[in-house]
Amino acid sequence: MAExxxxxxxxxxxxxxxxxxxxxxxxxxxxxxxxAINYQGNVEAARETLAAIEVAGGEAMLARADVASEQEVGRxxxxxxxxxxxxxxxxxxxxxxxxxxxxxxxxxxWARMFAVNVDGPFLTTWAVxxxxxxxxxxxxxxxxxxxxxxxxxxxxxxxxTKAAVIAFTRHTAVALAEHNIRVNxxxxxxxxxxxxxxxxxxxxxxxxxxTPLGRMGDPSEMAAAVKFLLSEESSxxxxxxxxxxxxxx
Numbered sequence: 001m002a003e004x005x006x007x008x009x010x011x012x013x014x015x016x017x018x019x020x021x022x023x024x025x026x027x028x029x030x031x032x033x034x035x036a037i038n039y040q041g042n043v044e045a046a047r048e049t050l051a052a053i054e055v056a057g058g059e060a061m062l063a064r065a066d067v068a069s070e071q072e073v074g075r076x077x078x079x080x081x082x083x084x085x086x087x088x089x090x091x092x093x094x095x096x097x098x099x100x101x102x103x104x105x106x107x108x109x110w111a112r113m114f115a116v117n118v119d120g121p122f123l124t125t126w127a128v129x130x131x132x133x134x135x136x137x138x139x140x141x142x143x144x145x146x147x148x149x150x151x152x153x154x155x156x157x158x159x160x161t162k163a164a165v166i167a168f169t170r171h172t173a174v175a176l177a178e179h180n181i182r183v184n185x186x187x188x189x190x191x192x193x194x195x196x197x198x199x200x201x202x203x204x205x206x207x208x209x210x211t212p213l214g215r216m217g218d219p220s221e222m223a224a225a226v227k228f229l230l231s232e233e234s235s236x237x238x239x240x241x242x243x244x245x246x247x248x249x
Contacts (some may be wrong), residue, residue, distance in 0.1 A: 004032025005231050006159040010084040014038040014067050014075070014124060015094030017045035019193035022045065023219035025049050025092050029058030034084040035046025036063040038076065038094065059084075067094045067120030068112075077127040086131035090228055092121035092165075093143045093197030097158045097195075110157045117161035121168060122124055125183075129176065139230045142169045146245045162187070166241050173239030176206035182238040184229040192216040 011028045015021040016037035029035045035053060037060055039046035046062050053157040054064070061083055065076035080087060095117045098215035100109065120141050132138030147155055148162035166185055190207045192195060196216065197204070208215060225244050228234050243249050 004030065004209070005227075006089060006215070007032030009033045009078065009088045010036070010040060010086060010088035011091070012036045012063065012080060012087045012124070012128070013091045013093055014120060015018055015157060015164060017042050017049055019195060020188065020191060020219045020222045021093045022049045022052075023058060023223040023249075024093060024226055026053060026056075026225035027088065027220075028230075029053040029060055030056065031227065033089060035060040035078075036080045036084065036087070037061065038063045038065060040064065040066050040094075040204045047061050058096055062122070067092075067226060068115035070123050074122045077124075079094075086135060087128040088132065088135065088137055088139065090138070090140045091143065091213065091226060091230075092124055092172045094120050095143065095145075095161075097145075097155070099154050100157070101154050102156060113157045113161050114164075117132070118164045118168065122167060125172065129181065132181050133176075136180050138176070140172075140181065140183040141226050142166075142183070143227045144169075144185050144241060146187055146203075146243060146249055148187055149243065149249050162164040169241065170239045177238055180236070182229075184234070184237060184239065185241040186222060186225050186229065187241050187243040187245070188217060188222050189243070189248050190216045191222060192218055207248070211245070215246065217244060 011033040013024045016025045017039040025035050025037050050060050063076045065072040142165050144165040145162040147159040152159040169185040
């Protein structure tokens, strides 16, 4: 897998063990990147992703860290640098989500949601941007959500964090553009992952019914959109958000 549009690049995918993250890691490896698979708790899933990449001839490593911890993120990026070299491709995919009415959560839940979903992309971006500036090259994609665009009274905390990710993308893109660092965002709708399948079946079916294309998205479709944003096919695009939701927005 040495050949490909990302050959010679080191990629970091946060939350890379399963779902969309796994599809992102496999896509990057299939296109020649050396991939760091970040995970926090589910080492089994991360190892499955690593094994799938290695069986296919790709190169990858596990990179454990809580993306909400500045110390752990710094250590992780140092470990990746030591093995694969500086990170040139970053996908901030790690996130948490819960569905709670306004009287079912308080500041503790709000703060943890922000710590992972907003502080995480900030900490990883700040951990790698210095080397990207030195190299005069960087490609970053932040994963938001369709929830950022919709009214979600039962997901106030989650939807707010995902809207913040879009704002972070826009402002960071302008700040880093002079260094040939492009920053874009993907906002997926309902996607066929274990997490989605474990949700309320009636709610999932209703969301599918509300989707003009009549189905969930596939993780590989999200990975294809991220490939476009990381590659030079999108060389004049920065600070933008692609919404991949089957028309539901």
